[in-house]
């Protein structure tokens with residue numbers, strides 16, 4: 480079978496790496512891909528939101544399955560686009576309809592969904608620009624009824640930057656004014672204000688055909704740039720899987736209170752959903768709450784989750800697209816996986832690209848997943864903020880992490896930075 484994978488990050492390299500091992504795969508195309516995905520298949524320089532050009536590629540290469548890595552094309556309706564083309568309706572798409580992608584694309588929609596289906600999440604209220612001073616006054620009253628800190632979330636996609644946590648009620652109101660004024664563009668026309676939940680976060684993933692679902696390995700990611708979780712938020716600086724506190728008792732609660740009601744909620748709402756659901760959870764004294772939904776795999780979580788999957792992922796994707804997941808099993812390795820992200824100097828602020836990367840040719844005791852890399856005049860160079868994810872596997876996460884750090888020592892580029900404390904809180 481010919482497959483098209485959409486995306487260009489570490490997550491997509493991990494998916495491409497796994498799919499390329501499947502005996503069911505004939506040709507793998509990646510649009511647009513990176514220097515790592517080029518090792519697993521054929522990169523095609525088509526932008527992720529150029530649906531007509533992607534559709535043309537699917538026609539000309541007789542592609543039967545499209546796997547969507549990031550959220551953006553899903554929120555923009557790529558899955559619906561394929562279903563609407565008479566000759567492409569039969570192409571399987573891993574990734575939900577635009578209606579399903581609203582779970583990630585609109586924080587307000589996600590909160591309403593959770594409220595409606597009794598899924599545990601922080602108490603909240605949504606405020607909308609255009610109601611003049613009313614919404615500011617209502618927000619002040621709501622904030623007055625809450626304990627600090629206050630969590631403000633721009634409703635729409637804001638490249639992971641749309642959440643601001645503040646201790647002072649007046650600062651919270653001026654943040655709300657800034658969001659309304661366009662700090663996050665149109666994403667901030669609506670703002671969810673919610674209660675702060677104090678606990679430890681983890682990422683839980685399922686693959687679903689809208690009816691049945693399979694639980695993937697859980698993971699913990701490290702989002703802040705600085706050690707001990709300080710400084711600005713990034714796309715993710717490292718990850719660990721499994722997560723010890725996600726013990727069987729906790730995971731039973733996650734299944735019964737969060738996963739099952741989410742699937743039922745999608746069905747009751749008439750939302751077609753074939754793909755991944757990423758539950759961003761927080762464990763508050765042993766009780767799980769949903770911080771956010773994402774409609775895709777995480778990055779860098781994929782770089783530890785996928786290497787632990789022993790089953791043929793392409794076979795599971797085909798079953799998902801065909802609505803045949805019922806009765807399928809997923810085999811997970813008992814090994815632990817860690818990944819450490821090498822990033823460009825200055826990231827997540829301004830940074831330069833195009834620095835040569837050296838040390839990749841040496842044999843490492845793990846898997847080097849590419850995120851922001853490119854080939855320039857036959858030389859591997861940096862091409863993004865997050866550059867490489869160094870994944871290792873071993874019997875314990877501490878042993879795996881040692882290997883990831885050993886690999887990190889051998890790879891260099893100008894300005895390289897990585898966190899040396901991944902797993903510090905486990």
Ligand code: AMP
Nearest residue numbers: 601630639642673674675676759770771
């Ligand atoms: P999100 O973009 O929704 O993932 O939020 C970014 C980060 O903000 C999360 O990973 C959490 O660390 C934090 N966060 C969001 N909502 C809450 C909340 N209600 N309580 C505590 N932390 C939160």
Ligand code: GLY
Nearest residue numbers: 700715777778779
């Ligand atoms: N690592 C978090 C995310 O992919 O959103």
